[in-house]
Amino acid sequence: MSAAFPNVPAHTRPRPTTAEDVLAQVNGLVGQLRARARETERLRHMHPDNLRELTEAGVFRLALPTDVGGYQADGAIIDEVLAQIARGCPSTGWMCTILVISNLIPALLADDAADEIYATPDLRTTAAFAATGEATKVDGGYRVTGRWTWNTAGIHSNWLACACVVPGEEDQGPRAVLIPTDEVEHQDSWMAAGMAGTATNTATVDDVFVPAARTILVGNLAEGRYPTRRYSAVAYFNRPFVMYINAGSAPALLGIARGAMDCFMQTLPTRGAITYTPWLKAAEAPFLHHQLAKAQYDLEAAEMFVSRLGALYRGVLHRSPTIMERTQARAYIGHVASLSRACVNQLFEASSSSQALLTADLQRYFRDINVLHQHAAIQPNSGDEAYGRALAGLDPRSEII
Numbered sequence: 001m002s003a004a005f006p007n008v009p010a011h012t013r014p015r016p017t018t019a020e021d022v023l024a025q026v027n028g029l030v031g032q033l034r035a036r037a038r039e040t041e042r043l044r045h046m047h048p049d050n051l052r053e054l055t056e057a058g059v060f061r062l063a064l065p066t067d068v069g070g071y072q073a074d075g076a077i078i079d080e081v082l083a084q085i086a087r088g089c090p091s092t093g094w095m096c097t098i099l100v101i102s103n104l105i106p107a108l109l110a111d112d113a114a115d116e117i118y119a120t121p122d123l124r125t126t127a128a129f130a131a132t133g134e135a136t137k138v139d140g141g142y143r144v145t146g147r148w149t150w151n152t153a154g155i156h157s158n159w160l161a162c163a164c165v166v167p168g169e170e171d172q173g174p175r176a177v178l179i180p181t182d183e184v185e186h187q188d189s190w191m192a193a194g195m196a197g198t199a200t201n202t203a204t205v206d207d208v209f210v211p212a213a214r215t216i217l218v219g220n221l222a223e224g225r226y227p228t229r230r231y232s233a234v235a236y237f238n239r240p241f242v243m244y245i246n247a248g249s250a251p252a253l254l255g256i257a258r259g260a261m262d263c264f265m266q267t268l269p270t271r272g273a274i275t276y277t278p279w280l281k282a283a284e285a286p287f288l289h290h291q292l293a294k295a296q297y298d299l300e301a302a303e304m305f306v307s308r309l310g311a312l313y314r315g316v317l318h319r320s321p322t323i324m325e326r327t328q329a330r331a332y333i334g335h336v337a338s339l340s341r342a343c344v345n346q347l348f349e350a351s352s353s354s355q356a357l358l359t360a361d362l363q364r365y366f367r368d369i370n371v372l373h374q375h376a377a378i379q380p381n382s383g384d385e386a387y388g389r390a391l392a393g394l395d396p397r398s399e400i401i
Contacts, residue, residue, distance in 0.1 A: 015056075015058075016057060016058040019058075019062060019071040019073035019078075021058070022057055022058040022059060022061075022071065022077075022081060023077055023080055023081050023084070025057040025058070026054070026057055026059065026081050026084050026085060027084055029053055029054070029057070029088065030084055030085075030087055031088065032049075032053070032088070033050060033085060033087075033088025033089040034087075034089060034259065034262075036049060036050060037089040037090070037092075037197070037361065037364060038358070038359075038364070040089055040091050041091065041196040041197045041364070043197065044188075044191070044197055044199060045153075045197060045198075046091070046092055046095055046156055046197065046199065047089075047092070047197075050089065050092050051156060054085070054092075054096060058071065059081060059085070059096055059100065060096075060099055060100060060103060060122065060123065060124050061103075062078050062100050062103075063078065063100055063101065063103050063104040064103055064104075064107075064123070065107055065118070065231065065234070065237070072236055074314075075247065075248075075310050075313055075314055076307075076310055076314075079248075079251040079306060079310050080251070081096075081100075081251075082096060082097050082248070082251040082252055082255065083251035083254045083255035083258065083306070084255060084258075085252075085255065086251070086254075086255025086256050086258075086259065087255040087256070087259040088259065089197070090195060090252070090255070090256045090364070090365060090368035090369070090372070091195055091196065091197030091198045091368065093255050094152065095152060095156065095199065097248060097249055097251070097252045098126055098152045098153050099124045099125065099126065099153055099156070099157065100248070101127075101245055101248045101249070102125035102126055102127045102157075102161055103123055103124065103125050104241070104244065105127070105161050105176075105178065105241065106118055106123075106125070106159075106178070107234075107237040108216060108221070108231075108237060108241060109178070109213060109214065109215075109226075109227070109229070110213040110227050110229055111229050111230055112211075112213045113213040113214040114230075114231075116214070117159055117214075120158050120159065123159070124153075124156055124157045124158055124159075125157055125158075125159040125160070125161060125178075126151055126153050126154050126156075126157040126159075126160055127161040127162070128148035128150060128151045128154075128160065128161070128162045128163065128203060129161075129162070129163045129174075129176065129218060130148065130149075130150065130163060131163040131165050131174035131218070132146055132147055132148055132149070132163075133146020133147070133148065133162055133163065133165070133177075133205065134146060134164055134165055134166070134167070135164035135166045135175055135177055135210070135215070136166070136167060137166060137167075137168065137169070140211055140212060141209060141210050141211040141212045141213075141214070141215070142164075142166065142175070142177060142209070142210050142212070142215060143207055143208070143209055143210075144162075144164055144177055144179065144205050144207075144208050144209075144210050145205060145206055145207050145208075146162065146164055146204070146205050147202060147203070147204045147205075148162050148202065148203045148204075149189070149202050150200055151186070151200065151201055151202065151203035152199065152200040153198065153199055153200075154186050154199060154203050155186050155201065156199065157181050158180065158182075159178055159179065159180055160178070160179050160180075160181055160203060161176050161177070161178050162176065162177060162179065162203065162205070163175070163176050163218055164176075164177055172217055172219065173217060173218055173219045174217070174218045174219075175217050176215065176216050176217070176218050176221065177210040177214060177215045178210070178214045178215070179205060179208055179210060179214075183205065183208045184203050184204070184205055185203070185204045185205070185206075186202070187201055187202040187203075187204065188201055189201050189202045192371060193367055193371060194367035194368045194369075194370055194371030195368050195371045195372055196367075221240070221241040221242055222240055222241070222242040222243075222399075222400075222401070223240060224238060224239055224243075224320060224321075226238060235318050236317070239313070239317065240316075240321060242326075242400055242401065243313060243321060243325075243326050243329045243401070244313065245377070245400075246309075246329040246333045246377075246400070247309050247310060247312070247313040247333075249333055249378065250306045250309050250332070250333045250336045251306055252372070253302070253333075253336050253337050253340040253369070253372065253373075253378070254302050254306045256340055256344060256365050256369045256372070257298070257299050257302055257339075257340040257343040257344055257365075257369070258299065259361075259365050260343065260344040260347050260348070260362060260366070260369070261296070261299055261343070263347075263355075263360075263361045263362040263365065264292075264295075264347040264350070264351060264362060267351070267355070267362070268282065268283050269283065271283065274288075274352075282352070288350055291346055291347075291350035292347075292350060294342075295343045295344075295346040295347045295350070296343075298339045298340070298342040298343035298346065299339075299340075299343045301339045302336050302340045302343065305332055305335055305336045305339065306336055308332065309329060309332040309333065309336070312325060312328060312329055312332070323390065323401070324390050327386050327387050327390040327396045327398070327401050328387065328390075329401065330382075330383045330386055330387070330396075330398060331380075331383040331384060331386060331387035332383075333377075333383065334379060334381075334382070334383030334384060335380060335383070337372070337379065337380055338373075338380050340369055340373075341369045341370060341373045344365050344369045344370075345366065345369075348363070348365075377400050382398065383398075386398040386401060
């Protein structure tokens with residue numbers, strides 16, 4: 001896609017008034033995001049210029065309600081924005097994915113909680129839904145203590161949504177609680193081979209009070225059961241949130257594959273002989289043509305499945321999804337991950353050894369896609385099993401559909 005404002009400083013660009021404007025500005029930032037990707041890895045969190053420019057571009061307001069200054073954007077636009085950010089910098093793209101998706105959570109809560117959270121300037125919410133905290137019920141709410149090891153982008157957020165076990169409520173399942181991050185301690189613990197810049201650090205909370213209005217059962221997020229509130233009649237905010245997580249996470253995987261293809265195609269014309277073969281130019285080697293074609297097939301198939309996943313989620317805007325549809329959403333993201341990884345790995349295999357140097361961009365996409373593919377909510381084995389069970393007429397037995 002062409003850059004909309006390739007040479008215009010971010011602070012002088014027109015303020016986006018529509019979600020389409022946000023996408024146009026993000027398209028113009030892809031090259032800059034890639035140029036800062038190595039530094040993002042070194043910092044192990046979002047590059048400050050990325051955070052500033054993406055905030056100014058309106059990225060973190062995409063899923064906010066219009067009555068609080070958000071775009072309430074169509075899913076197809078959000079998908080493309082997140083894919084293009086990941087195309088430039090996978091770590092930044094994954095952090096933006098978490099922040100954009102999680103910013104929708106307050107609209108699912110009681111009005112008092114939504115008002116409090118949406119009053120936060122430049123709202124950025126993160127989520128950690130493994131139930132590794134404990135919330136003890138007290139008058140008016142809960143007292144929360146816990147430790148969550150995978151809080152991506154937590155240091156860039158101002159609210160944390162985290163899941164807790166509640167003694168006495170075990171039969172209802174875990175409860176998600178929302179806590180301002182000035183009451184959360186972030187431990188600098190994420191030192192990884194890939195997605196190294198995502199600041200996926202450990203978050204800890206010690207005996208923090210959370211009012212009941214700022215909580216919701218995780219099972220209700222999966223089923224789309226929300227309290228009566230001002231957004232009750234707005235279909236956009238009444239679909240199952242867990243299904244939204246599955247649909248909204250796929251574009252980052254696709255974006256990584258796009259970025260790897262960019263890097264491969266940029267270096268291909270400059271490549272000379274393939275050592276120990278008769279080919280004096282890599283671009284003329286028939287076996288490379290086969291590798292490139294296979295990678296492109298996988299990229300195009302990933303595009304198709306992201307589109308299909310988006311259509312699946314939009315299709316339940318005015319009705320409750322079936323268990324099969326919810327299971328498909330989980331399965332499809334795993335398939336997007338497999339296709340995207342296959343594309344990137346094929347391109348890396350088709351590249352020269354120089355692309356393994358840390359100064360090369362392609363090796364970063366290779367490391368990042370292989371690490372993100374391992375994410376518990378993405379890796380395809382669990383999604384394939386759940387989908388196969390559903391196709392066989394059985395309970396999918398998955399907590400994340």
